[in-house]
Amino acid sequence: MKRLLTLILDGEIEQGFDATLEIRQGDLHSPSQTRIKGRLSGNRDLLNCYRHWQQRYLSLEMLFRALSANPEQVTNSSQRGEAFAACRRAAEVLEGSLNHWLNTDLEFRSIRDKLLRSGKKFQLLLQTNNPWLRRFPWHRWDLLAEAQADVALSAIEYDCPNPLNRQPTPKGKVKILAILGQGANLNQQADQQALEELAGKAGAQITWRQEPQASELNQQLWEQGWDILFFAGHSGTSQEGQRGEIQLNQTERLTIDDLRFALKKAIGRRPRYANARGLQLAIFNSCDGLGLAYQLAAQQDLYLPQVIVMAEKVPDPVSPKFLRYFLEAYIHPGLTRGC
Missing domain, CATH: 1.10.287 (Helix Hairpins)
Structure with a gap:
């Protein structure tokens, strides 16, 4: 089992960040084995x-x-x-500036040294509420690149359900609801057929919806059990990074708040929704999706284990390629639930 290292950065880009590194053997439910304090200076x-x-x-x-x-x-x-x-x-300039900041700040040295001694292929969870830190290319930090570390983002404050109350992963094929919104480049029959064949090999079943109405999407989430929600199309994030929208069709743009109750039913964590299958993963293969991730994290009663978003604008041809690569790596007919 990979070790989970959590780096908490709390502050602002101009004034600097209080830094805490926590090390666990396992997931976030495991007790912290090590805790180290430090600080990162501001860096305009x-x-x-x-x-x-x-x-x-x-x-x-x-x-x-x-x-x-x-x-x-x-x-x-x-x-x-x-x-x-x-x-x-x-x-290259951005990567060099990021590495110089993280590798030379003296008050951050104790945390950096501990990361250096953490070996290979650990998991790093970056917890921060700062929208700029979420956009920086952390995977290009030479320390993490050399360690082949996986990097994920999280809010500083979160509410994680009791692991003992988690529903078991449903048996049978994993069900994927694929929403092709405005601007999606997955409307060619050949692309969909190839992806469906690949999904079948991975033990998954894809249901496609091309530019549905908001009422149809809510109904799909409400009435059926899905393991993965996939969206491709146009999206965007507000300037402060706390609000995201998806372009569902030519006339409707939706935020996470607009889908909150349907998502709550699809996730099925609460006893009220005991008959729900339990949504495990949402993928927004669309431009500038950090606002969507922020809204999902802010809805502390949703408890969606994992979210994949694109931090920047992406070219239209990326949509089918990303889903293809994801399905190729999706070997098992289920995902490990985590928080």
Whole structure:
């Protein structure tokens, strides 16, 4: 079993962060074996590096959208090369700034040294309420990259259900509700057929819904048992990072609050919903989904074990590729429930 290391960073990017590292042998329900305190100084320059990279990345996205809309509109290959190079340079500067911050801050040394001694392939859970820290490329911290550590995000405050009250993983095929919202690039029959064949090999069954009405989505979540909810399409996050929306169809945009009661039934943690199968995972394969993750974490009575979102805008062709790679890695007919 991998060791779980929890890094709690509480503060603001300008003033700095109080840091706590907790080490457990197992999941979040296991008692903490080690707790180390430290601090990270404020770093406005790192935030500026991130914003500069994001501008270059968005410029690259707009260039490719122009190419997709009119292949003859952009014909200068040097322009495309320059856009790639500018984005790559900005990414390297951002990565270097992040590593310098985490590796040279003296008050953070005790935590960094403990991470260095934690061996290979541990799991790191970053708990923070700061929207900028959630956007930084933590997987590019050389310490974590060398250790082949898995990195996930969590809010600082959370309410986790008693593991003794968890429902067993349902038998039979894992059921996936795949919602193709406005802008989804999964509407080709060949893509869906290939993904369904792959899902069958992984012990899963996909039900597709193309740009459903909000009432239909709520009904699907309310009346049937699902193990995984998958959404592909347009989405976005508010500037403060605390609110997300999905573009369900041409006329309807939904937040997590709009789906709260249906999700509560689908998750089925409460005795009131004892007949529900129990939603285990939600995947939002859509642009800028951190606001969606924040809202799910803020709804402390939902108890959804895992959420996968995209931190930035993603090109349309990523949707089918991501689901394909996910299903290829999805070997077992169930997911381990965790919190």
